[in-house]
Amino acid sequence: MRIMILAAGGDIGGGKTHILSLCKELSRDNDLQLISFRKGVLAQEGKEMGLNVIETENGMMAQRDVKVALDAVDAFKPEVIHCHGARANMVGAIVGRKRKIPVMSTVHSDPRLDYLGMPFKQHTFGTINNIALRRMDYLVSVASDMQKRLISRNFDPQRIFIVYNGLDFGTPEEAALVEKKRAAEQYPKERVVVGIAARLNPIKDISTVIRAVSLAAETDDRICLKIAGSGEEEELLRNLVKELHAEDRVEFCGWVSDMKGFFQDVDINVLASLSETFPYSLLEGAQVRCPAVASCVGGIPDLITHGETGFLFEPGDVETFAGYLVRLAGNPALRKELGEALYKKARDTFSLERMKKDQEEIYRTVIRRRSIPEGRNGAVLCGAYGKGNAGDEAILRAILMQLREVDPDMDFWVMSRNKEETRLSHKVNSFYIFNLFKFFSRLRKAKLFVNGGGSLIQDVTSSRSLLFYLFTLAAAKACGCKVIMYGCGIGPLINDKNRKKVTRVLNAKPDVITLRDSNSYEFLKELNVTRPRITLAADPVVNLTPASKGAVEAAFEAEGVPADAKKMGFCLRNWDSFRNYEAVAEAADYASRTYGVLPVFLPVEIPKDIAAAEKVTALMKEPFCACKNRHSAEELIGMLGSMEAVVGMRLHSLVFSAAGGTPTVGISYDVKVDSFIKDMGSDACIPVAELTAEALKHEIDRVMGAERERAAEAAAALKEREKMNRRAAAELLQQWK
Numbered sequence: 001m002r003i004m005i006l007a008a009g010g011d012i013g014g015g016k017t018h019i020l021s022l023c024k025e026l027s028r029d030n031d032l033q034l035i036s037f038r039k040g041v042l043a044q045e046g047k048e049m050g051l052n053v054i055e056t057e058n059g060m061m062a063q064r065d066v067k068v069a070l071d072a073v074d075a076f077k078p079e080v081i082h083c084h085g086a087r088a089n090m091v092g093a094i095v096g097r098k099r100k101i102p103v104m105s106t107v108h109s110d111p112r113l114d115y116l117g118m119p120f121k122q123h124t125f126g127t128i129n130n131i132a133l134r135r136m137d138y139l140v141s142v143a144s145d146m147q148k149r150l151i152s153r154n155f156d157p158q159r160i161f162i163v164y165n166g167l168d169f170g171t172p173e174e175a176a177l178v179e180k181k182r183a184a185e186q187y188p189k190e191r192v193v194v195g196i197a198a199r200l201n202p203i204k205d206i207s208t209v210i211r212a213v214s215l216a217a218e219t220d221d222r223i224c225l226k227i228a229g230s231g232e233e234e235e236l237l238r239n240l241v242k243e244l245h246a247e248d249r250v251e252f253c254g255w256v257s258d259m260k261g262f263f264q265d266v267d268i269n270v271l272a273s274l275s276e277t278f279p280y281s282l283l284e285g286a287q288v289r290c291p292a293v294a295s296c297v298g299g300i301p302d303l304i305t306h307g308e309t310g311f312l313f314e315p316g317d318v319e320t321f322a323g324y325l326v327r328l329a330g331n332p333a334l335r336k337e338l339g340e341a342l343y344k345k346a347r348d349t350f351s352l353e354r355m356k357k358d359q360e361e362i363y364r365t366v367i368r369r370r371s372i373p374e375g376r377n378g379a380v381l382c383g384a385y386g387k388g389n390a391g392d393e394a395i396l397r398a399i400l401m402q403l404r405e406v407d408p409d410m411d412f413w414v415m416s417r418n419k420e421e422t423r424l425s426h427k428v429n430s431f432y433i434f435n436l437f438k439f440f441s442r443l444r445k446a447k448l449f450v451n452g453g454g455s456l457i458q459d460v461t462s463s464r465s466l467l468f469y470l471f472t473l474a475a476a477k478a479c480g481c482k483v484i485m486y487g488c489g490i491g492p493l494i495n496d497k498n499r500k501k502v503t504r505v506l507n508a509k510p511d512v513i514t515l516r517d518s519n520s521y522e523f524l525k526e527l528n529v530t531r532p533r534i535t536l537a538a539d540p541v542v543n544l545t546p547a548s549k550g551a552v553e554a555a556f557e558a559e560g561v562p563a564d565a566k567k568m569g570f571c572l573r574n575w576d577s578f579r580n581y582e583a584v585a586e587a588a589d590y591a592s593r594t595y596g597v598l599p600v601f602l603p604v605e606i607p608k609d610i611a612a613a614e615k616v617t618a619l620m621k622e623p624f625c626a627c628k629n630r631h632s633a634e635e636l637i638g639m640l641g642s643m644e645a646v647v648g649m650r651l652h653s654l655v656f657s658a659a660g661g662t663p664t665v666g667i668s669y670d671v672k673v674d675s676f677i678k679d680m681g682s683d684a685c686i687p688v689a690e691l692t693a694e695a696l697k698h699e700i701d702r703v704m705g706a707e708r709e710r711a712a713e714a715a716a717a718l719k720e721r722e723k724m725n726r727r728a729a730a731e732l733l734q735q736w737k
Helices: 013-026 041-048 062-076 086-099 119-123 125-134 144-152 172-183 206-217 234-243 259-264 280-287 318-329 332-349 352-370 390-406 419-426 436-443 463-478 496-508 518-527 549-559 581-595 608-617 633-641 651-659 671-679 693-705 708-722 724-734
Strands: 002-007 031-036 053-055 080-084 103-107 138-141 160-162 192-197 223-228 250-254 268-271 292-295 311-313 379-382 412-416 429-432 448-457 482-490 512-515 533-536 567-571 598-601 645-648 664-668 685-687
Touching (some): 002 062, 013 031, 013 080, 031 041, 031 062, 080 086, 080 352, 086 103, 103 125, 138 144, 138 352, 144 419, 160 352, 192 206, 192 259, 192 280, 192 318, 206 223, 206 318, 223 318, 234 250, 259 280, 268 280, 268 318, 280 332, 292 318, 311 318, 379 390, 379 463, 390 412, 390 419, 390 448, 390 651, 390 724, 412 419, 429 436, 448 463, 448 724, 463 482, 463 496, 482 518, 512 724, 518 671, 549 633, 567 581, 567 633, 567 651, 581 598, 581 608, 581 693, 633 651, 645 651, 645 693, 651 671
Parallel strands (some): 002 031, 103 138, 138 160, 192 223, 192 268, 223 250, 268 292, 379 412, 379 448, 412 429, 567 598, 645 664, 664 685
8 A cells, every 4th residue: 555644743752652653564564655744853763764754844834834745645646645743634634635535634632632721722723633633534543532532523433443552562582571570679679669751741630640659658658759751841840849848759850762761660650641542651661561550531441451450540539549559569469460461461452563454454444435436325224222222222233233244334324312322332423313304315325224123113112103113114215225124023013003004014115124033023924024035033132242351340340249249130121010029039039048149130221120120129138239330232241141140021131141141031021022032942931920939939940950051052043043134234235236
């Protein structure tokens, strides 16, 4: 590939490291040219690396920068232009449009905070930069948190990529030498050195670091601080040190170029930033196995898992920060454990090679999308989304994942009750479900309409919702879309008129119907729906990947569930005919006494499910945990998958459990629950009207006695059948080619 990098040129610290490291790696296998709009360190070091560098210095004459860039583009003929920094963004936005070349920018920091404390620059350069960013074809964020912020500011979520900062972790021999040096340190140490490498400006909040070190030193007077960096707050910070009488334990090291050497002399790496994207200083400390304590902002939690690879605190929380410093200073074994874990995570996830591969894949995607012919593209997705139900949100997540496998360049527009939440959670465009103007506008541009999962075609909830979903199918067909009902449940239909309408619409409008359960398949036969291609698949959610073990443990910790406890899940819901709370309470107590499990009440839809759990737990005698937080589908799959068994009313509590390979007992309020349990090859299901303590205890005994492998085998068969959903969508899209 031919890649042109535009850099503002004044970059220092992490920004400079990122640009030069990326350019060096990319230049190994691609033709690359770097333009720096300021003469200085970045351009000089780039030349020393052997990069193809053009440097220019035109002061405030932006038009001259544009001319330099245009001449370079005409000579070099790049396939993509990649900008770094405000000045580069402005030039890139102009040049990209003039030469019809895709242009992107890496957002290294929050654009709204770049000129904090400098009102003139904020209202001039800051405003120009924000306008330029709006005119980029694509954006690259160096942290997931920054991606969310950009989405919340109405940047197109499907044109924002993430590329984490990467660092060279050296050869295995070099890593072994660092490990040997750390292991050779003598304990107890005369001094425990806390180190921070950062610009001395308000965003880094170094005053909190100084205060925390001073407070920690009251408990352990070995604790001292080294500050590597320079900036506008240096005098203010020096005055703070004097005010705290900490001159003998705080050292200002000035600008340090040898960061590896700096952190080799540091025992605890810290950062107290008020805002971050993904700071290089934490990676540089990780490179030499230095444990870290940092504020929980930006992309920092992507690297530091609290209690596993370091400690996190809320910005400005001096007391908690100081407490972690005292804890680490007094526990060399813990410092070694956290430092080693941080090194391994950083090496495996945040290497230069990984950064290069991710960025190259983005370039290939951008270049490929440039060649897509104009006309219809993308899909409109309709379902019960944006209502806070984890099951429905999991369906949407699964459908999006599977359709991206079919076509990675597909644009998505999701109809939602909460379009802002849907944009943030699923990284797609969204509009309010009853915005008919937007609905028809998007249908006329889309290839595919997806009636997405769940039991949308039923009238138990209401006939109005049924008629609305039938209307969307008819509208999509009329607007020229291919129409698929994706992993759906059909029924029940109580009203005879509704049954006739459903038969008429489903025989005329969908091109393909894939079903999530065998009862729905039989029900369509009963309705005499025969025209569309009908496939028995499974719920799309069963093939979602569970969250990592660390993320699951963190989710349980947030709910107060002991990490080492054997757990049995109870996922209940409010329902008119569910009144026998005593039966569930007695069965949960029985399971606790008989099998030594901790009953964990886990809501799938918040806040509705919490009330049902409270009515049961109020009658219990044994210990239990009642969860109250909202969790992602991946977290719920991991949480339920870690349990000995699950008793569930919510269909998706059973689907999540099956995805995790956990034996389940269903409490059926709807035929869809019975059908799912049957499709799992089980009959462990009790109708809610027949629920008694003895019946539930009997089913608990059965599933606790069953081998977990049997549940895993049934789940594997269901996952294989589920793949029919995406195959049907792929075949339907092929008809456009």
